[in-house]
Amino acid sequence: MPAGAIVRVENLHKHFVRGSEQIDVLQELNLEVPEGEFLALMGPSGSGKTTLLNLIAGLDKPSSGRIVVADEEISGFSEGQLAKWRTRSVGFVFQFYNLLPVLTAYENVELPLLLLPLPAAERRKQVLTALDLVGLSNRVSHRPGQLSGGQQQRVGIARAIVTDPTLIVADEPTGDLDAKSADEILNLMIELKHGLNKTILMVTHDPRAAARAERTLHLDKGQLVREEFASASALFHRTEPE
Numbered sequence: 001m002p003a004g005a006i007v008r009v010e011n012l013h014k015h016f017v018r019g020s021e022q023i024d025v026l027q028e029l030n031l032e033v034p035e036g037e038f039l040a041l042m043g044p045s046g047s048g049k050t051t052l053l054n055l056i057a058g059l060d061k062p063s064s065g066r067i068v069v070a071d072e073e074i075s076g077f078s079e080g081q082l083a084k085w086r087t088r089s090v091g092f093v094f095q096f097y098n099l100l101p102v103l104t105a106y107e108n109v110e111l112p113l114l115l116l117p118l119p120a121a122e123r124r125k126q127v128l129t130a131l132d133l134v135g136l137s138n139r140v141s142h143r144p145g146q147l148s149g150g151q152q153q154r155v156g157i158a159r160a161i162v163t164d165p166t167l168i169v170a171d172e173p174t175g176d177l178d179a180k181s182a183d184e185i186l187n188l189m190i191e192l193k194h195g196l197n198k199t200i201l202m203v204t205h206d207p208r209a210a211a212r213a214e215r216t217l218h219l220d221k222g223q224l225v226r227e228e229f230a231s232a233s234a235l236f237h238r239t240e241p242e
Contacts, residue, residue: 006166006199007033007056012065014051014222025051027222029065036197038190040204040213047219049203050171056201057090057169058082070166087115091160095172097152099144099159105131106140109158116163130158133195134188150181157188161196168192170202174209186212 009031015024026048033039041049054060055067058074061082067075074085091112092098099108109130113123131137134154144152153173160168170189174182186209192198202213210216211230218226 004034005032006035006070007031007201008066008068009052009056010066010068012052012055012067013063014048014055014060015063025222026055026062029222029224031217031224033199033201035199036193037215038193038200038202038213040202040210040216041219042204042207042210042216043219046221048222049219052219053169053171053201053203057092057167058086087112088163089166091163091165091168093153093156093160093168093170093173095175097144097149097156097176099152099155101144104141104143105136105147105155105158108144108155109162112159112163126162126164127158130162131155133161133192134158148181149177150184153177153181153185154188157185157192161192161198164196166199168198168200170200172204173202174204174206179208182206182209 009029012026012029012031013024014026015022017023029052041053043049051060055062056069058077062075065075066073069089072085074082077085100111106127109127110123113126118126128137128140131140134157136151136154136158139147139151144155147155173189174185177185189200189202190212193200202209204210214230216228216230217224218228
């Protein structure tokens, strides 16, 4: 893998079969993502952006082509190998948070660690560190119903980083938030990128969210059709206090 590239996609093809029809979702796609980059994926519905995100995150397997993440060729992994790899290597941020309502913020963030062979004291240390990084040290005992949408998404981000993953993948992370909360979440993601050198891949329909990423790739009909780079002022924008 070239120096600095943490993700490499080569000649990627993905198709689905519906009845007797083959539907090509991604076609001979090539992509490199440097370590520590905040990358946005945009495109119309059906363009293949979520499929690409899922393939890089190990949630699906390509029909052909190679996907290499941190020198591991995950496209050749079995389902069992992919499940183990995802647990330690990928943090997921979802549009609708996917928090369990009966669990506290602490317990929701702890969930990924329960799949790893860690002692309770180490789990507690990592959970509290993650919640502190997202500014929720004073909400550890709150359940999702007691938190605002922005706070729930912060819990979701804490859950995504608690295992110290190689990649953070975010599918419409601001899609269910008002403009102010969305901007705060994007600021947090940028801070995590710089502070922890995390590589972030984000699917979004929102041009304002995409503008906060360092690079935006536009997909259409399964192919990359355009690439844009953000200005420095967009990357370091902060929400003005009310």
